[in-house]
Amino acid sequence: MSAPFVLAVPSKGRLQENTEAFFARAGLKLSKAGGARDYRGTIAGLDNVEVAYLSASEIASQLSRGFAHLGVTGEDLVHENIADADNRVSLIEGLGFGYADVVVAVPQAWIDVRTMADLDDVTTGFREQHHMRMRVATKFVNLTRAFFQSHGITDYRIVESAGATEGAPAAGSAELIVDITTTGATLAANGLRVLDDGVILRSQANLVASREADWSPQARETARVILDHIAARARANKYREVRTRFRQCDAALLGEAHSRFGVEAPFGGPTSSGMLTLHCPPGQLYALASFLREHGAETVSVVSLDYVFDRENPLFAKLEAFLRR
Ligand SMILES: Nc1ncnc2c1ncn2[C@@H]1O[C@H](COP(=O)(O)OP(=O)(O)OP(=O)(O)O)[C@@H](O)[C@H]1O
Ligand SMILES: O=P(O)(O)OC[C@H]1O[C@H](OP(=O)(O)OP(=O)(O)O)[C@H](O)[C@@H]1O
Numbered sequence: 417m418s419a420p421f422v423l424a425v426p427s428k429g430r431l432q433e434n435t436e437a438f439f440a441r442a443g444l445k446l447s448k449a450g451g452a453r454d455y456r457g458t459i460a461g462l463d464n465v466e467v468a469y470l471s472a473s474e475i476a477s478q479l480s481r482g483f484a485h486l487g488v489t490g491e492d493l494v495h496e497n498i499a500d501a502d503n504r505v506s507l508i509e510g511l512g513f514g515y516a517d518v519v520v521a522v523p524q525a526w527i528d529v530r531t532m533a534d535l536d537d538v539t540t541g542f543r544e545q546h547h548m549r550m551r552v553a554t555k556f557v558n559l560t561r562a563f564f565q566s567h568g569i570t571d572y573r574i575v576e577s578a579g580a581t582e583g584a585p586a587a588g589s590a591e592l593i594v595d596i597t598t599t600g601a602t603l604a605a606n607g608l609r610v611l612d613d614g615v616i617l618r619s620q621a622n623l624v625a626s627r628e629a630d631w632s633p634q635a636r637e638t639a640r641v642i643l644d645h646i647a648a649r650a651r652a653n654k655y656r657e658v659r660t661r662f663r664q665c666d667a668a669l670l671g672e673a674h675s676r677f678g679v680e681a682p683f684g685g686p687t688s689s690g691m692l693t694l695h696c697p698p699g700q701l702y703a704l705a706s707f708l709r710e711h712g713a714e715t716v717s718v719v720s721l722d723y724v725f726d727r728e729n730p731l732f733a734k735l736e737a738f739l740r741r
């Protein structure tokens with residue numbers, strides 16, 4: 417028996433729910449034999465895969481060390497927890513959930529501090545006046561250091577926060593914070609404001625590949641199968657299938673439909689009887705249906721697609737290019 421292929425997914429909360437739903441939509445059903453508290457699972461139909469349920473930050477560390485081949489975690493955690501992340505892991509695809517910004521936020525009462533440059537000015541004054549450096553509460557220690565350094569700010573000190581970071585300024589344990597925000601509600605409730613140029617990173621959940629994992633031929637084949645499902649589903653989501661049949665349909669008309677509505681003709685132009693299958697972006701469906709009828713179509717039908725399998729798989733191509741680098 418060869419070593420299993422390890423897919424690491426979040427073990428709790430919205431990230432877990434969204435991740436399971438994402439894989440299910442791609443036709444990959446994750447299941448835990450031992451119920452909700454079991455931290456090992458499988459994917460139906462893929463024998464050699466072990467699903468490891470871990471915390472989102474642990475997933476970043478495991479990927480960096482090669483203990484998982486693929487994983488789902490936030491970009492913020494990848495950059496915070498993995499030194500030299502661009503070399504050790506590859507962000508294969510943003511998954512469209514888990515959106516959060518990592519931001520620098522100061523008390524709303526600091527009306528003169530709008531930008532990182534303003535912050536630089538006050539840190540120096542603060543040190544002279546208080547005989548200590550300004551304190552930044554955060555759990556994103558590495559992201560904070562790199563960002564402050566890129567703005568030339570050195571007169572500060574990090575106070576590591578394990579949680580409820582937004583409360584630190586009011587509690588008197590820090591002057592400002594670096595933390596994640598989605599709606600901004602928690603910052604506002606704590607009287608804090610994001611600096612105008614204070615967004616360090618815009619994060620979302622990503623499918624991430626590890627360089628250090630054991631990429632045996634069998635592991636590559638498993639990755640290809642998983643990524644093929646995901647790519648086919650992603651391609652299907654981008655289009656609806658449009659069918660019609662009318663004699664006047666020709667290459668010129670198809671060319672116009674392509675340039676005006678972004679329509680593809682995956683199976684080529686109309687058949688001899690004028691039968692036509694098109695893929696159309698959802699937002700252009702009505703315009704396309706009107707266009708086709710104006711040019712002679714009696715009936716235009718539209719259906720949703722579950723999967724569109726292409727010979728080329730852009731996700732697997734990206735993984736292979738990364739592993740070759
Ligand atoms: N409103 C939010 N609150 C917390 N995390 C969010 C939010 N929106 C998106 N995320 C993302 O979810 C990930 C963190 O998930 P989670 O809190 O489950 O992991 P963790 O920090 O490893 O676990 P724990 O909080 O138990 O230490 C990050 O990538 C973060 O950007
Ligand atoms: O901008 P907002 O929409 O207010 O979201 C940001 C807040 O949400 C998260 O906390 P959460 O309540 O999810 O708990 P957690 O820290 O345990 O993840 C995060 O730590 C922030 O505090």
Ligand SMILES: [Mg+2]
């Ligand atoms: Mg958390």
